[in-house]
Amino acid sequence: MVRALTHALTTQRLHHAWLFTGTRGVGKTTLSRILAKSLNCETGITATPCGVCRACTEIDAGRYVDYLELDAASNRGVDEMTQLLEQAVYSPGAGRFKVYMIDEVHMLTGHAFNAMLKTLEEPPPHVKFILATTDPQKIPVTVLSRCLQFNLKQMPADAIVGHLQHVLAEEAIGFDVPALRLIGQAAGGSMRDALSLTDQAIAYSAGNLTEESVRGMLGTIDQRHLVRLLDALAAGQGSAVLAVADELNTRGLSYAGALADLAVLLSRVAVEQRVPGAATQGDPLAEDIARLATVLHPDTLQLFYSVAVHSRSELALAPDEYAGFVMACLRMLALLGDDPPAPRLSAPAAGAATAPATAPAAAATAQAASAPLAPTPAVARVVVPAPAAAPAAPPQAQAAPAVAPAPVSTPAWEDPPAAARPTAPVAAQPVPASAAPASVTPPVAAPAPAAARARAPEPPAQPEPPDDVQYDAGDAGYDMPDDGPPPDYDGGYEPAGFDDYRPVPDSAHPISREAVLPAATGSVVAVPAASALAAAAGESPIELKGEWHALAARLPVTGLAAELARQSEWAGVRGRLITLRVAARALADTPGRERLRQALAEHFGGHVQLEVQFGETGDGTAHAVAQAEIAARQQAAETIIHEDPFVQALMRDFGAHIVQGTIRPVNIPPAA
Numbered sequence: 001m002v003r004a005l006t007h008a009l010t011t012q013r014l015h016h017a018w019l020f021t022g023t024r025g026v027g028k029t030t031l032s033r034i035l036a037k038s039l040n041c042e043t044g045i046t047a048t049p050c051g052v053c054r055a056c057t058e059i060d061a062g063r064y065v066d067y068l069e070l071d072a073a074s075n076r077g078v079d080e081m082t083q084l085l086e087q088a089v090y091s092p093g094a095g096r097f098k099v100y101m102i103d104e105v106h107m108l109t110g111h112a113f114n115a116m117l118k119t120l121e122e123p124p125p126h127v128k129f130i131l132a133t134t135d136p137q138k139i140p141v142t143v144l145s146r147c148l149q150f151n152l153k154q155m156p157a158d159a160i161v162g163h164l165q166h167v168l169a170e171e172a173i174g175f176d177v178p179a180l181r182l183i184g185q186a187a188g189g190s191m192r193d194a195l196s197l198t199d200q201a202i203a204y205s206a207g208n209l210t211e212e213s214v215r216g217m218l219g220t221i222d223q224r225h226l227v228r229l230l231d232a233l234a235a236g237q238g239s240a241v242l243a244v245a246d247e248l249n250t251r252g253l254s255y256a257g258a259l260a261d262l263a264v265l266l267s268r269v270a271v272e273q274r275v276p277g278a279a280t281q282g283d284p285l286a287e288d289i290a291r292l293a294t295v296l297h298p299d300t301l302q303l304f305y306s307v308a309v310h311s312r313s314e315l316a317l318a319p320d321e322y323a324g325f326v327m328a329c330l331r332m333l334a335l336l337g338d339d340p341p342a343p344r345l346s347a348p349a350a351g352a353a354t355a356p357a358t359a360p361a362a363a364a365t366a367q368a369a370s371a372p373l374a375p376t377p378a379v380a381r382v383v384v385p386a387p388a389a390a391p392a393a394p395p396q397a398q399a400a401p402a403v404a405p406a407p408v409s410t411p412a413w414e415d416p417p418a419a420a421r422p423t424a425p426v427a428a429q430p431v432p433a434s435a436a437p438a439s440v441t442p443p444v445a446a447p448a449p450a451a452a453r454a455r456a457p458e459p460p461a462q463p464e465p466p467d468d469v470q471y472d473a474g475d476a477g478y479d480m481p482d483d484g485p486p487p488d489y490d491g492g493y494e495p496a497g498f499d500d501y502r503p504v505p506d507s508a509h510p511i512s513r514e515a516v517l518p519a520a521t522g523s524v525v526a527v528p529a530a531s532a533l534a535a536a537a538g539e540s541p542i543e544l545k546g547e548w549h550a551l552a553a554r555l556p557v558t559g560l561a562a563e564l565a566r567q568s569e570w571a572g573v574r575g576r577l578i579t580l581r582v583a584a585r586a587l588a589d590t591p592g593r594e595r596l597r598q599a600l601a602e603h604f605g606g607h608v609q610l611e612v613q614f615g616e617t618g619d620g621t622a623h624a625v626a627q628a629e630i631a632a633r634q635q636a637a638e639t640i641i642h643e644d645p646f647v648q649a650l651m652r653d654f655g656a657h658i659v660q661g662t663i664r665p666v667n668i669p670p671a672a
Helices: 002-011 028-040 054-061 078-088 110-121 157-170 177-187 191-204 211-218 223-235 238-251 255-274 286-295 298-314 321-336 449-455 548-554 559-567 592-604 622-643 645-654
Strands: 017-021 067-071 098-103 127-133 148-151 380-385 514-516 522-527 569-574 577-582 609-614
Touching: 002 028, 002 148, 017 028, 028 054, 028 067, 028 098, 028 127, 067 078, 078 098, 078 110, 157 177, 157 191, 177 191, 177 211, 191 211, 223 238, 223 255, 223 286, 223 298, 223 321, 238 321, 255 286, 255 298, 255 321, 298 321, 548 559, 548 622, 559 577, 559 592, 559 622, 592 609, 622 645
Parallel strands: 017 127, 017 148, 067 098, 098 127, 577 609
Antiparallel strands: 380 522, 514 522, 569 577
């Protein structure tokens, strides 16, 4: 604007009407007076009026005969406009031009605009019109088309603070810079409002502008309250949030203003996260903003900002502002969840996520995932006597460390588990892992099951052991009940006191065992400790065939489950546990995760566990692949159109051009 007016005055190519728009107090009237002085200065038409000649001094004093200011808010009728236009036909009495300044021109009536329209279209050469308004939308377009329009921008808060510092220093009035910053923010870009607020603050604070006095005069909220509120929200402390709300209520502060200031503070924290060091060093909240930028996650910031902005409009619907503000804060806590995300997510430790290959207790299946696991030896040893033949009887619980760990010693109140087997003539006595392999425990007579139940208290329930360990009937020292063939074992494993256990079919656990140790005094059955993760449950480990994005697109899921599949990346598989990674915290906690797990279980067959991690994803998601395919199809379509001979002929012969964004691919395969 300054450049345009300066060039016009310097070259004396002057328009007959100017329209200045802008909010209140930005200098529209002041600018019109400067322009009038430039037009009528005795030194000539210049962009720098002298300010000391008679025309300049009288215009500043408001008594120049050829400069007339008209307030359209009080002189808005057609009669006033007709009278003004009748005077415009006469030549100026003291200067070069008659300058008519009409303030708040949008307040004129339609008839008044029609009356001045002809004069604006063909004005006398000695008449200049300067129109000023705060609402140019209400001015008829026929008037706007006949004026040069200049929009005066709002003054930034820093410029207002600098000007107030200069004014107060000239008047020798004490002040604090944070107090002037509060005035600059409350002025809303209007220097006139800032000067009025400064006069009011001088009277309120008895000539010493402090931050506390100005804040009390304006009724604004101390930003430290909002910092405490964000700390409480980040920590998930509802009591601290309510304490801040009660303190604001005690001070009688506006909750709508609190939500607005909270949104501003959140935006500043978000900027600090994206551009570290963006906070002004002189700002008293610079340290708090930098700290909150490291505490709050970017997704959490966006969530809090959205709730704060939308809750302002909901305050009018709330029973009272206090309830609306408290519910807004509680909504932030509810959406945040019980486990607030950290600002930066590091990859989980491999040792914490994966058990050693030689520890079968850590390789439990999904059905036994909730059972407590204990460290077990690499090979579980079961020692049995060595008769000539043995029936195919299931072993005791210690023979399956993948389900239940082998105890070091049998409690005094518990009989050996083999005592509960009426079909087994001889029970197997476990040998601790720390004992020497050559040490063989002699057979122990099995008491009757009823007697065992009568004298032994019922032990705590333990995981159900598999009934699939096969013994070599030819091992020496394993007694046969008679000379006939061994009977088939068709009963379940029922320890003493375990009446609610159900038998597990032998076919459910097709795991072979291999007998080791010489058959001189007994046989030792070795159970491999590094078996497959899902072998104990009769299910093979999951193997992903092909790419995850292709599988995610084929899964029969919809809604949140489909979005989770599309936005996730395959992180790995461990046994029957599938791990996916998503970049949005909201997707990691979505209820559709269970539906996606069911779809994966149906696809792979059998039970499947699903773990969703939160972290950075690459280009392996179905969504990223689909977007890449769309981009490739779009590029292929544009290439085909640009290389088409007919299109090239149109462009060459007729100067045609392809409008950007109008090409859409139709059944075009992705580019190679």
